[in-house]
Amino acid sequence: MGDDSGLGSDNIDWNTDDELEIEGFHSSCSTVSNAHTITAGSVEARSFAGPSNTKVFDNFISMGFPAEVVSKVIQEYGEENKDKLLEEILTYTALESSSQQQQQQVEPDPTSSEYAGSSWDDLSDDDAFSDDEMPKSGDDDTLLALVKMGFKEQEALVAIERLGQDASLDDLVDFIGVAQLVKAEDSLLPPEDKPQSSGHSKLKKRSLYEYEVLGKKRPKVIEKRGVCEEDDEAQALNLPNPMVGFGIPTEPSSLVTHRRLPENAIGPPYFYYENVALAPKGVWQTISRFLYDVEPEYVDSKYFCAAARKRGYIHNLPISNRFPLLPLPPRTIHDAFPLLRRWWPSWDPRTNLNCLQTVHGSARLTDRIRKAVESCEHLEEPTDVVKKYVLDQCRKWNLVWVGKNKVAPLEPDEVEMLLGFPRNHTRGGGISRTDRFKSLGNSFQVDTVAYHLSVLKEMYPDGVNLLSLFSGIGGAEVALHRLGIPLKTVVSVEKSEVNRNIVRSWWEQTNQKGNLIDMDDVQQLDSDRLEQLMSIYGGFDLIVGGSPCNNLAGSNRVSRNGLEGSESSLFYDYFRILDLVKAMAPRFR
DNA sequence: CCCACGATGACCGTCACG
DNA sequence: CGTGACGGTCATCGTGGG
Numbered sequence: 166m167g168d169d170s171g172l173g174s175d176n177i178d179w180n181t182d183d184e185l186e187i188e189g190f191h192s193s194c195s196t197v198s199n200a201h202t203i204t205a206g207s208v209e210a211r212s213f214a215g216p217s218n219t220k221v222f223d224n225f226i227s228m229g230f231p232a233e234v235v236s237k238v239i240q241e242y243g244e245e246n247k248d249k250l251l252e253e254i255l256t257y258t259a260l261e262s263s264s265q266q267q268q269q270q271v272e273p274d275p276t277s278s279e280y281a282g283s284s285w286d287d288l289s290d291d292d293a294f295s296d297d298e299m300p301k302s303g304d305d306d307t308l309l310a311l312v313k314m315g316f317k318e319q320e321a322l323v324a325i326e327r328l329g330q331d332a333s334l335d336d337l338v339d340f341i342g343v344a345q346l347v348k349a350e351d352s353l354l355p356p357e358d359k360p361q362s363s364g365h366s367k368l369k370k371r372s373l374y375e376y377e378v379l380g381k382k383r384p385k386v387i388e389k390r391g392v393c394e395e396d397d398e399a400q401a402l403n404l405p406n407p408m409v410g411f412g413i414p415t416e417p418s419s420l421v422t423h424r425r426l427p428e429n430a431i432g433p434p435y436f437y438y439e440n441v442a443l444a445p446k447g448v449w450q451t452i453s454r455f456l457y458d459v460e461p462e463y464v465d466s467k468y469f470c471a472a473a474r475k476r477g478y479i480h481n482l483p484i485s486n487r488f489p490l491l492p493l494p495p496r497t498i499h500d501a502f503p504l505l506r507r508w509w510p511s512w513d514p515r516t517n518l519n520c521l522q523t524v525h526g527s528a529r530l531t532d533r534i535r536k537a538v539e540s541c542e543h544l545e546e547p548t549d550v551v552k553k554y555v556l557d558q559c560r561k562w563n564l565v566w567v568g569k570n571k572v573a574p575l576e577p578d579e580v581e582m583l584l585g586f587p588r589n590h591t592r593g594g595g596i597s598r599t600d601r602f603k604s605l606g607n608s609f610q611v612d613t614v615a616y617h618l619s620v621l622k623e624m625y626p627d628g629v630n631l632l633s634l635f636s637g638i639g640g641a642e643v644a645l646h647r648l649g650i651p652l653k654t655v656v657s658v659e660k661s662e663v664n665r666n667i668v669r670s671w672w673e674q675t676n677q678k679g680n681l682i683d684m685d686d687v688q689q690l691d692s693d694r695l696e697q698l699m700s701i702y703g704g705f706d707l708i709v710g711g712s713p714c715n716n717l718a719g720s721n722r723v724s725r726n727g728l729e730g731s732e733s734s735l736f737y738d739y740f741r742i743l744d745l746v747k748a749m750a751p752r753f754r
Numbered sequence: 755c756c757c758a759c760g761a762t763g764a765c766c767g768t769c770a771c772g
Numbered sequence: 773c774g775t776g777a778c779g780g781t782c783a784t785c786g787t788g789g790g
Binding site: 755760762769 | 774775776777778780783784785786788790
Binding site: 440441473474521524557561606607711713715 | 765767
């Protein structure tokens, strides 16, 4: 009897309108017997589709899915995760004609390997990495060695930064030792007292490790809430709520117009650094300490455009008399894409898009969603399960409604518009669609950056010399250009060749009068090269950079290593170059 | 009022494969 | 070049207890 269940159920028309019973009728005899018939006497399915599962089961049945598929999937995955269920049901439905392979569930065996080998415990509770896990680069080895010696990672990092990558281990240990001494004495020793060890003598006037040491977390002090007293110490960098930094164009109220910058942060030259706001803990503290203890300005670009983009900015620009690019971009999905309103279901409450990322939803995904919505077409509106599935996917992949029951990812030119770039900025010239998404996903939101940079306009009516590190597709350049700030000389460092081509192409199309010098590696920018450039073109007025976020971003499941990751550690090059330019600036004024 | 706690949701991504 | 598989870290918010 159970054998022909598949055939039997296939012949039943599940979409007859009498299936639309109200849930209150579940207890009725007819419904129950129906369910039994549906499962065609399959013992497992019947036992599974017992009283507690009737609702879930009926839910899917009322969506029009074949009962056999529903019961099979429920049996396999349980009923808790409805998203997974629907996914699987959709997959099965799509592969209807093909043969269904049965996967046997792996039962977790509590007695399998728990007490067999006790050595596993040692690995799990020790945070020290085994050597073969970290075969990376030389400086990582040094860092690892220091950490293994019992030093804090931050201390080790600062030491390496200060003494150079090639410093001997002994020197580094000495350095950290002195730093700890300073900390212990709680003194304010001037940096000249630190050991001028052999090797790299490019030590700066400033005492970085002093910040490092003194900036450490203090013994827990009883904190008074409510009163906003002036703290002499940089406490935990709290994200503002709402995330509007020092103000946004549309909310001029409650804006902070003045701030006190640390002495050695004051420009010129001005600098502007950007990265993801939601980095792993401690990352922004470290970044801030290196960038002269300037407090980050956290801004969500959803206050500038229709898509969210939570970013932290550290800069030494004035913050009064900012002005936005005009016209102000639309700040809701409907205003940005008025043509889509027609297709937008009333049960999709989104008004803002989530962060524009480097990846986008696939065509297959949008097809699955269409099927899911269509399966509920006989209803007033989709069931809660379908709604949740569709909305979750739409939020996850930033999908928009482009037709009846049809969702789609944004097109690259739509992303360009949202980010404030000219249309077709990234188009053509041999750039693939995938690369466009990637380049755009890594970019600035131009209106946000322009708002911050707008204060430069009256300061530099004749234009600026710009040093643009990790330029990407030229967000800073476009922002300054749209602000009407002439670009005299732009030195642009960008690894990706397609991105350099995009900036070069934009540069020529906009008839720039200045010079664009590009290079592909920040390592090329040493003091000699900077000296050469600045002697030819003059000093830099502005140093912009958004260093790679690969190892900081939450989407990264593979290598979210923090600031020491292979890409994100390029932040230290931003600091290195900025510090060089600052030191050289007085001679080129 | 304050705090602890759990639930919820977002996230400039990487990799292997065909 | 498109596609899917691949979790975890945090911030925020609501809630229940003190």
